[in-house]
Amino acid sequence: MGSIIENTPTLLQVSPLPQEDGKKTNFGAVVDGLDLNNISDRDVQALKETIWKHKVIIVRGQKSLQPVKQWELVTRFDPDAPQVHSHGDVKSFNKFGGLLSKSRDVLGIPGAENVRLIGKGYQGADHYGIKDKTVKKPLSHDWHATKLSQDEFDSGHTRFQRWHIDAPLYERDPAWFTTLRCIKRPTEPKVTVHWDDGSGQTMEVEPGLTAFFSNVQTYELMTPEEQKVADHSWVEYAPRPYTWMGECRGNPNGLGVASEGREKSLEELGDWDPAHVKRYPMVWVNPVTGEKAFMVHGICARRVFLRSSPDEEPRMVDDVAEIRRWLKPIQERVLKPEYIMLPSVQEGDIVMWANWQCFHTAVDYPDAYGPRTMHQANIGASSAPVGPVPIPVLA
């Protein structure tokens, strides 16, 4: 893609986030100077390159953004993409969303249905045409294999809900970016995220934020041998993956699922089209910076094909427990407080992230802290992720 706006003046003021004490994160920036209701093509291009470069950005000052303009921006980021949310319309999301839709309320904003209301609690008498709505099924840690008691949760002990990328991994390609506008959230008191996996790790954070880690950093933490395998190998995701793993239970640190034999058989999935099954390289190359990110969405992976060079015969692994055992130590290396960032978004900020470069997760908080209202939009990309070396089209 390359930079076509280098040295061209734009309205964007980009300030990389200062590194907090004890942190090792090397991503994140704040963007000022834009009115997203009225943005030029040049600034759309500049914003796009800023997201690829900094991975997670916070665009300040968008309190009056119209939902239809948020969707318009998303389509202008990727004008060749089919004009629909990466998870399809709300109706098909609720039908086929499996794990993603069974335990949450997802509503399209009237007149801008591809912008999704995500939140918790009472949304007001008239929220952009949504009347008197109370979101009763917020994202939470309910699906974890080990339970958290209500009393502990109410006292501010929380968890990472589910580390993921926003990706259907079937039929449509994962969105390059996700945009999430903060309309309302509580800012205090703080909650404490517990890994609850025996590691004893915790983080104290403001409520209502989204957590991120960079999979460029995951890649950098891999050994040269692991990187060689990752560079040349690929993953095949299950057909209708969130239905396939819809009964699986998550690890308490939010990363990966427990291997309990709860995956559905392919016959149980009903109608699915082999042509829509996705095979992606394990490493996705950043189209602007050339950085490599280790991008394996383990919870949906059904088979992996491992090799260390382009001409080696790949070893196919279809035992999901073995796949997860291989992934766990690699992906947990980055799952440490020093590599995790929860940018502090204020009401009117939009966080935008390079979905092809990082993992993110919600962090739930006690209901008593008050409601949360976010507008989320992304678009299934016009292109599939590209690895450092080509992978066979059919395996």
Ligand SMILES: [Fe+2]
């Ligand atoms: Fe997400």
